[in-house]
Amino acid sequence: xxxxxxxxxxxxxxxxxxxxxxxxxxxxxxxxxxxxxxxxxxxxxxxxxxxxxxxxxxxxxxxxxxxxxxxxxxxxxxxxxxxxxxxxxxxxxxxxxxxxxxxxxxxxxxxxxxxxxxxxxxxxxxxxxxxxxxxxxxxxxxxxxxxxxxxxxxxxxxxxxxxxxxxxxxxxxxxxxxxxxxxxxxxxxxxxxxxxxxxxxxxxxxxxxxxxxxxxxxxxxxxxxxxxxxxxxxxxxxxxxxxxxxxxxxxxxxxxxxxxxxxxxxxxxxxxxxxxxxxxxxxxxxxxxxxxxxxxxxxxxxxxxxxxxxxxxxxxxxxxxxxxxxxxxxxxxxxxxxxxxxxxxxxxxxxxxxxxxxxxxxxxxxxxxxxxxxxxxxxxxxxxxxxxxxxxxxxxxxxxxxxxxxxxxxxxxxxxxxxxxxxxxxxxxxxxxxxxxxxxxxxxxxxxxxxxxxxxxxx
Amino acid sequence: xxxxxxxxxxxxxxxxxxxxxxxxxxxxxxxxxxxxxxxxxxxxxxxxxxxxxxxxxxxxxxxxxxxxxxxxxxxxxxxxxxxxxxxxxxxxxxxxxxxxxxxxxxxxxxxxxxxxxxxxxxxxxxxxxxxxxxxxxxxxxxxxxxxxxxxxxxxxxxxxxxxxxxxxxxxxxxxxxxxxxxxxxxxxxxxxxxxxxxxxxxxxxxxxxxxxxxxxxxxxxxxxxxxxxxxxxxxxxxxxxxxxxxxxxxxxxxxxxxxxxxxxxxxxxxxxxxxxxxxxxxxxxxxxxxxxxxxxxxxxxxxxxxxxxxxxxxxxxxxxxxxxxxxxxxxxxxxxxxxxxxxxxxxxxxxxxxxxxxxxxxxxxxxxxxxxxxxxxxxxxxxxxxxxxxxxxxxxxxxxxxxxxxxxxxxxxxxxxxxxxxxxxxxxxxxxxxxxxxxxxxxxxxxxxxxxxxxxxxx
Numbered sequence: 020x021x022x023x024x025x026x027x028x029x030x031x032x033x034x035x036x037x038x039x040x041x042x043x044x045x046x047x048x049x050x051x052x053x054x055x056x057x058x059x060x061x062x063x064x065x066x067x068x069x070x071x072x073x074x075x076x077x078x079x080x081x082x083x084x085x086x087x088x089x090x091x092x093x094x095x096x097x098x099x100x101x102x103x104x105x106x107x108x109x110x111x112x113x114x115x116x117x118x119x120x121x122x123x124x125x126x127x128x129x130x131x132x133x134x135x136x137x138x139x140x141x142x143x144x145x146x147x148x149x150x151x152x153x154x155x156x157x158x159x160x161x162x163x164x165x166x167x168x169x170x171x172x173x174x175x176x177x178x179x180x181x182x183x184x185x186x187x188x189x190x191x192x193x194x195x196x197x198x199x200x201x202x203x204x205x206x207x208x209x210x211x212x213x214x215x216x217x218x219x220x221x222x223x224x225x226x227x228x229x230x231x232x233x234x235x236x237x238x239x240x241x242x243x244x245x246x247x248x249x250x251x252x253x254x255x256x257x258x259x260x261x262x263x264x265x266x267x268x269x270x271x272x273x274x275x276x277x278x279x280x281x282x283x284x285x286x287x288x289x290x291x292x293x294x295x296x297x298x299x300x301x302x303x304x305x306x307x308x309x310x311x312x313x314x315x316x317x318x319x320x321x322x323x324x325x326x327x328x329x330x331x332x333x334x335x336x337x338x339x340x341x342x343x344x345x346x347x348x349x350x351x352x353x354x355x356x357x358x359x360x361x362x363x364x365x366x367x368x369x370x371x372x373x374x375x376x377x378x379x380x381x382x383x384x385x386x387x388x389x390x391x392x393x394x395x396x397x398x399x400x401x402x403x404x405x406x407x408x409x410x411x412x413x414x415x416x417x418x419x420x421x422x423x424x425x426x427x428x429x430x431x432x433x434x435x436x437x438x439x440x441x442x443x444x445x446x447x448x449x450x451x452x453x454x455x456x457x458x459x460x461x462x463x464x465x466x467x468x469x470x471x472x473x474x475x476x477x478x
Numbered sequence: 479x480x481x482x483x484x485x486x487x488x489x490x491x492x493x494x495x496x497x498x499x500x501x502x503x504x505x506x507x508x509x510x511x512x513x514x515x516x517x518x519x520x521x522x523x524x525x526x527x528x529x530x531x532x533x534x535x536x537x538x539x540x541x542x543x544x545x546x547x548x549x550x551x552x553x554x555x556x557x558x559x560x561x562x563x564x565x566x567x568x569x570x571x572x573x574x575x576x577x578x579x580x581x582x583x584x585x586x587x588x589x590x591x592x593x594x595x596x597x598x599x600x601x602x603x604x605x606x607x608x609x610x611x612x613x614x615x616x617x618x619x620x621x622x623x624x625x626x627x628x629x630x631x632x633x634x635x636x637x638x639x640x641x642x643x644x645x646x647x648x649x650x651x652x653x654x655x656x657x658x659x660x661x662x663x664x665x666x667x668x669x670x671x672x673x674x675x676x677x678x679x680x681x682x683x684x685x686x687x688x689x690x691x692x693x694x695x696x697x698x699x700x701x702x703x704x705x706x707x708x709x710x711x712x713x714x715x716x717x718x719x720x721x722x723x724x725x726x727x728x729x730x731x732x733x734x735x736x737x738x739x740x741x742x743x744x745x746x747x748x749x750x751x752x753x754x755x756x757x758x759x760x761x762x763x764x765x766x767x768x769x770x771x772x773x774x775x776x777x778x779x780x781x782x783x784x785x786x787x788x789x790x791x792x793x794x795x796x797x798x799x800x801x802x803x804x805x806x807x808x809x810x811x812x813x814x815x816x817x818x819x820x821x822x823x824x825x826x827x828x829x830x831x832x833x834x835x836x837x838x839x840x841x842x843x844x845x846x847x848x849x850x851x852x853x854x855x856x857x858x859x860x861x862x863x864x865x866x867x868x869x870x871x872x873x874x875x876x877x878x879x880x881x882x883x884x885x886x887x888x889x890x891x892x893x894x895x896x897x898x899x900x901x902x903x904x905x906x907x908x909x910x911x912x913x914x915x916x917x918x919x920x921x922x923x924x925x926x927x928x929x930x931x932x933x934x935x936x937x
Contacts, residue, residue, distance in 0.1 A: 024490040025556045031483040097484045098568070098860050109557070109631075127586050129862045129897075171857040172568075191650075191902035198856055198905050397657055398630040401557050403588045438588075440899040443650035446657050 025108060027270045029101040035269075036088055039261040041296050041368060042254065043084035044303045047375055049254070049367035050342035050478075052078075053329065058475055061339055068240055069247050073144040077255035086258065088140070095139045095172060099128040100262070104270035105435075109399040111419070118422035120415060121276065122435040123267040123294060124402065129195070130165035132359075132405060132437030133290050134250050137259035138165035141248045142173040151244030152176030156206065156231030158185055158286075159358035159407060160192030161437055162250030167199035178245075180206040180214075180234045184225030185358040189441045206231035213237050213335035227351045228287075228362045233335025251287025252332065252343075252366045260293025263434065268297040271432065278309050278432035280418055284410035285313040285322065285381070286359050288366030294434040295378075302377055312380045312418075313369065314410045316389075318457040319352035321345060321365045322381035324464060327374055329474045330364060340472060343370040346459075347467030353457035355386055356445035357406040359437075363467065384413045385456040390449035392416050393439065405437035406445055484567060486729045488560040494728075495547055498720040500755050500827060501713065502543040503762045506834055508713070508826035509801035509937075511537075512788065517934055520798055527699055528706050532603040536714035545717065547599070554598045554631060558587035559721070563729035564894075568858040570878070577881035579874060580735065581894040582726040582753060583861065588654070589624035591818075591864065591896030592749050593709050596718035597624035600707045601632040610703030611635030615665065615690030617644050617745075618817035618866065619651030620896055621709030626658035637704075639665040639673075639693045643684035644817040648900045665690040672696050672794035686810045687746075687821045692794025710746025711791065711802075711825045719752025722893065727756040730891065737768050737891035739877055743869035744772040744781065744840070745818050747825030753893040754837075761836055771839045771877075772828065773869045775848075777916040778811040780804055780824045781840035783923060786833055788933040789823060799931060802829040805918075806926030812916035814845055815904035816865040818896075822926065843872045844915040849908035851875050852898065864896035865904055 042048060051060040063075040070078070077086065088096070107120040125133035145153055152175050157163025163179040170177040179201050186193060186205040193203045206226045207214040213233040217224065224230070232249070239247035249256065271277065281298050283291030291313045301307040315322055322344045330345040332338035345364040346352075352361045365373075372378040386406070393409035395416070396402070404412055411433040422429050439446065448454040501507060510519035522534040529537070536545065547555070566579040584592035604612055611634050616622025622638040629636040638660050645652060645664040652662045665685045666673040672692040676683065683689070691708070698706035708715065730736065740757050742750030750772045760766040774781055781803045789804040791797035804823040805811075811820045824832075831837040845865070852868035854875070855861070863871060870892040881888050898905065907913040 026490065028487045031485065129856070129860055129899075131899075168860055172860070191899075191906075194902040194906045194909070195862065195899075197909055198853060198862065200857065394657060397588070398659065401588055401627055401631070403654065403657065440588075440590075440650075440654075443653040447650075447653045450653070450656055 023106050023274055026103040026105050027274060028103050029266060029270055031097050033269060034096060034101050035262055035265040036093065037085040038088060038258050039265055039296050040080065040083055040086055040258050041261065041299060042081040044300050045371065046303060047371055048081055049371045052339045052341055053478065055340050055472060058478055069236060071145040071148050071150065071246050073147065074141060074255050077258055078253060089143060092140045092143050099135065101266045102127060104267055107400055110396060113395065113399045114416060114419045114423060116419040116423040117426060117428045118419040118431050119428065120419055120431045121271065122433050123263055124435045125263060126435060126438035130161050130168055131440060132161040133260060133263055133293060134162045134165035135168065136262050137250060137256045137289065138169040140259050142166065142169035142175055145246055146173040146175055150175065150246055152178065153248050154178045154235040154239040154245055155248045155250065156180045156228060156235045158182045158228045158361055160185055160189050160441060161359060163196050163201065164192065166248060167196040167201035170201065171199040177201040178238055179203045180208065180231040182206055182226040182228060182231050182358060184354050188444045192441050206234050208234060211237040213337065217334060224351060225354055227334065229334035229348055232333035233337050236333065236337045251289040252364060254368060256289045257292035257366060257368050260289045261296040263293035264296035264298065267294060267432065276430055277307065279429040280310045280312065280431045282312045282314065282411050282414045282431065282433035284360060284407050284436065285315050285365065285369065286407060287362050288369040290434055290436040292366055292369055299372065299377060311378045312382060312414050313378060314414045315381065315383050316355045316357050316360050316410065317383040317385045318355040318459065319361050320383045321363060322373060323383045326468055327370060328471050329478060330471055332364060340474065341367055343367045344373065346464060347470045349470035350467030355457060356442060357386065357410065359407040360410065382414065384410055385458065387449065387454050387456055389413050390454060394449065402435065403439045404435060405439045406442050408436045482565050482733055485562040485564050486733060487562050488725060488729055490556050492728060493555060493560050494721055494724040495552065496544040497547060497717050498724055498755050499539065499542055499545055499717050500720065500758060501540040503759050504830065505762060506830055507540055508830045511798045511800055512937065514799050514931060517937055528695060530604040530607050530609065530705050532606065533600060533714045536717055537712060548602060551599045551602045558594065560725045561586060563726055566859055569855060572854065572858045573875060573878045573882060575878040575882040576885060576887045577878040577890050579878055579890045580730065581892050582722055583894045584722060585894060585897035589620050589627055590899060591620040592719060592722055592752060593621045593624035594627065595721050596709060596715045596748065597628040599718050601625065601628035601634055604705055605632040605634055609634065609705055611637065612707050613637045613694040613698040613704055614707045614709065615639045615687060615694045617641045617687045617820055619644055619648050619900060620818060622655050622660065623651065625707060626655040626660035629660065630658040636660040637697055638662045639667065639690040641665055641685040641687060641690050641817060643813045647903045651900050665693050667693060670696045672796065676793060683810060684813055686793060688793035688807055691792035692796050695792065695796045710748040711823060713827060715748045716751035716825060716827055719748045720755040722752035723755035723757065726753060726891065735889055736766065738888040739769045739771065739890045741771045741773065741870050741873045741890065741892035743819060743866050743895065744774050744824065744828065745866060746821050747828040749893050749895040751825055751828055758831065758836060770837045771841060771873050772837060773873045774840065774842050775814045775816050775819050775869065776842040776844045777814040777918065778820050779842045780822060781832060782842045785927060786829060787930050788937060789930055791823060799933065800826055802826045803832065805923060806929045808929035809926030814916060815901060816845065816869065818866040819869065841873065843869055846908065846913050846915055848872050849913060853908065861894065862898045863894060864898045865901050867895045
């Protein structure tokens, strides 16, 4: 019997009682959110019409290193956390690599991904504030499901705008959200002003996270008692997702292991930001020197081919301006199957760390190569991965193969952020060789960059 | 914080190293399998053309109390087991019941159910024998997925005959099996003689497990190097599934809990047989007196309205005769959404225990009432249950409500055998109020009974 178990589960008593706020240890703070009207930095209260107040507070808190997880959220976490840290023995064997590969598996809950880690506190804080309901968007459907589950638990109404392409690729995701009581609309829709205007300009669009965000924000600010929730990119979301990294490090420590390489897929950045949080703290303090890799789809390459600039978070230009790696808020990515990674921008925290060289590497992968990795992984490790998560598998496999070639015994840790049970259309197109790769041309990217807002020098 | 955790995970070292063979402790052995030709009891070697030899040996072994789990199967179990025992705090609260409700959750693997527990050893023993491939049937798709995963792991080909109704209700299940390398055919099909003959008689049939079994057996015996595998009903399947009960008891013991009531859904009986195994041992030895409830769909009521008689296991009458509760092998149940429970017969072990009064109660439920329970459970306990498993939830809820009414603090243990991620068509029909209940009339049942084979008196 192998000395290190396949799965390491922390006990419920070891579940972190506080989130870790990486900003408290960053050398350079992410640039402040600014108003598109006067380019002045925003204050928490400026966001009160959009987000629950406690979330606004967290969004601007760059100094408190640890923040308590409220009791009811902690109890909710206990229904599905701690999540397992898995030693990928069978993948190591299949690759004949001397590397030791670990993955933190976040798919063992009905939302099918790590998204529930932020959905639960967002619903809780809204309920605490006495709100009636929430609005949000969903791409792959995992965030929408996580919010539906959390709203069912904490007793809130939920309106979900689901990216049209995803809602067509994943009809059953809608039923899951409805089972938990959510109201689901395909986006762009004619239920909002911004939706109608997007449909006028692009009548045949499959939508994007950027469009759906605009619609959800409009629905929140025009309905009394409602606020909006976002599943990625923002600082408070990364704060909640730190629970992934805290658990991963506790479990790795228990095994006496420390990763040489930390890998996550990155769409808005919440999964990568969550997994790397505690290890990045070690890197920032000089305690250790793990190598960080974020991997994104070649079809939506915000870090690898985007610009670091102030931009809107949505297509309808209803959000404040955020400084980040971006493809331009008008960039609508081709219909890659990893719906959760089809977002034009990137978390300001990840963007700043990448700019400063702490997040070592961003790379991109084409979807056929991602599904090749996904299929191999499924067959040997038994778990059917989400297309988003399979990007991280692709990078982990490539790093493990490098170890085989160099003979180096590296420790690789990646985040298996979710399962692919609702992505079978994509698997089917891979299996039947009808999947194609989409890579935007430089011209496509220029069109996106042309829509970046003009912000005065020095901002 | 509650004293008893939400989830109790045994460590991998606590994973049982042996299966428990309940027959070794039964007061009356299940009646022997007999030949439909001469009504003589069969010997293990009579089944060699159909099943791998080690499985035939296990099928007839009524005396060895504990049987070692082979190393490679144990290692495979370790990729997804031990499975959690969950305290359903939120369900208790929603029902305002003094009962303490526990469930053993078998859905945390890609097959989505407990089926993998028997699929893995069945593939392993076939590989050990040097076979090239296996054939099987699948209803809900969970058994087919489990076999696809196991055959991918142990290196065997797999042909799956999928009940046509299920294959239409669950198109994506097929893709999952294909992702793991299986070849999938809707049943009845024109690829087998028995399939063609069933199609001639019932051209519009949605199929049944009974039909699919006939096709799979024919494909096994007519292809050199192939054998057939069955996912339920048989003694060796219940043997493998004892791992559920062994783990459940070890975890409950660790918490200092003993169930007053043990509940499982029953289609062929493998899930109920697995969960109850160790507790039934206590009952048989007089050590304790838990109350056992098996619950089945009202549309396919083999225990509650069937006959205890010798019958074929399949519609095409290609199997030996097995004594069990049965609706007749020609009984094709109406298209209830719990595809895994649509089988005309019941495990001979369960049948005998029910006949002898050790399995205390069989009850049936209509599907709308089952989905009402499923939806409540999903919303409060976060997990989306399979329709099959939701039968057990229905019974657990009803027992917990009785406790509320009587004020009794009973301990209820049920098996949550799987997840409903591929059953969204069913959830959708429940949510849109288009789900209907099917209850066979006495006349329907008479038609099924009329096809029972004529077996000489005294058998």
